[in-house]
Amino acid sequence: xxxxxxxxxxxxxxxxxxxxxxxxxxxxxxxxxxxxxxxxxxxxxxxxxxxxxxxxxxxxxxxxxxxxxxxxxxxxxxxxxxxxxxxxxxxxxxxxxxxxxxxxxxxxxxxxxxxxxxxxxxxxxxxxxxxxxxxxxxxxxxxxxxxxxxxxxxxxxxxxxxxxxxxxxxxxxxxxxxxxxxxxxxxxxxxxxxxxxxxxxxxxxxxxxxxxxxxxxxxxxxxxxxxxxxxxxxxxxxxxxxxxxxxxxxxxxxxxxxxxxxxxxxxxxxxxxxxxxxxxxxxxxxxxxxxxxxxxxxxxxxx
Ligand SMILES: C[S@@+](CC[C@H](N)C(=O)[O-])C[C@H]1O[C@@H](n2cnc3c(N)ncnc32)[C@H](O)[C@@H]1O
Numbered sequence: 508x509x510x511x512x513x514x515x516x517x518x519x520x521x522x523x524x525x526x527x528x529x530x531x532x533x534x535x536x537x538x539x540x541x542x543x544x545x546x547x548x549x550x551x552x553x554x555x556x557x558x559x560x561x562x563x564x565x566x567x568x569x570x571x572x573x574x575x576x577x578x579x580x581x582x583x584x585x586x587x588x589x590x591x592x593x594x595x596x597x598x599x600x601x602x603x604x605x606x607x608x609x610x611x612x613x614x615x616x617x618x619x620x621x622x623x624x625x626x627x628x629x630x631x632x633x634x635x636x637x638x639x640x641x642x643x644x645x646x647x648x649x650x651x652x653x654x655x656x657x658x659x660x661x662x663x664x665x666x667x668x669x670x671x672x673x674x675x676x677x678x679x680x681x682x683x684x685x686x687x688x689x690x691x692x693x694x695x696x697x698x699x700x701x702x703x704x705x706x707x708x709x710x711x712x713x714x715x716x717x718x719x720x721x722x723x724x725x726x727x728x729x730x731x732x733x734x735x736x737x738x739x740x741x742x743x744x745x746x747x748x749x750x751x752x753x754x755x756x757x758x759x760x761x762x763x764x765x766x767x768x769x770x771x772x773x774x775x776x777x778x779x780x781x782x783x784x785x786x787x788x789x790x791x792x793x794x795x796x797x798x799x800x801x802x803x804x805x806x807x808x809x810x
Pocket of ligand 1: 717
């Protein structure tokens with residue numbers, strides 16, 4: 508029975524022992540998730556089923572007539588219920604694909620976003636264009652480690668430093684770096700962006716960050732899933748730009764002459780960030796838009 512054909516029916520609970528095919532479990536999950544306002548309920552149910560069956564999403568559709576084993580059904584339904592409570596899909600699955608890499612995620616870290624893939628793509632372009640054989644990269648606010656790891660994988664001779672003030676995030680970033688074989692080339696540092704250490708002065712070819720940039724007053728109105736992510740990763744202070752100001756102020760001292768600063772920014776922050784970067788001594792300041800035409804990346808050269 509599909510969700511559409513049973514309007515008003517009680518939500519399926521599925522105690523241990525409920526038997527059904529993959530397709531029946533999926534139909535129930537879609538009905539359940541839709542009733543809880545989960546966007547893209549069908550895709551979510553299929554991704555969860557694929558994780559439970561340890562297969563790909565398209566294989567799930569092909570095998571919809573197959574029965575689900577009791578243990579699998581129980582596990583599937585546990586995950587569906589969590590998603591119904593608006594836990595982000597990446598937390599439910601424990602992983603998020605970023606630049607083709609599977610990055611482990613927990614509620615201690617921001618879920619890596621497609622917008623941030625554009626930031627990394629810009630970094631790749633600029634580092635390649637610089638021609639520096641072993642570029643030195645400093646990432647501020649590494650979270651899951653996704654940016655630092657993606658850059659370390661692309662540039663095998665790069666030396667990467669990645670800072671973070673959340674110990675739990677640092678521990679997960681370290682694990683992710685180990686899983687991707689780059690832990691020896693990334694140094695994770697417990698550092699508060701507002702109290703920078705001087706050890707990395709004048710060292711970096713690239714300073715890159717996706718800082719928290721949401722104005723404090725807007726945080727409460729974010730989607731339920733986003734509110735499950737760490738406040739530290741979202742809240743950028745009264746105007747959203749506290750961390751941006753701190754990073755811009757450090758850029759001249761932390762970058763080599765001619766080094767590049769790349770920041771992910773909020774979609775309405777382009778003009779304000781341009782001003783902050785120029786006042787901090789940034790040259791060739793550029794505000795780049797994302798695929799939706801919104802301000803998304805700020806770039807500047809220093810020294
Ligand atoms: C928007 S998240 C970005 C995480 C990851 N780099 C990514 O792009 O998915 C910002 C990160 O900055 C960290 N952060 C927030 N305040 C900080 C501070 N004062 N010092 C250092 N890191 C901070 C957060 O814990 C979070 O991991």
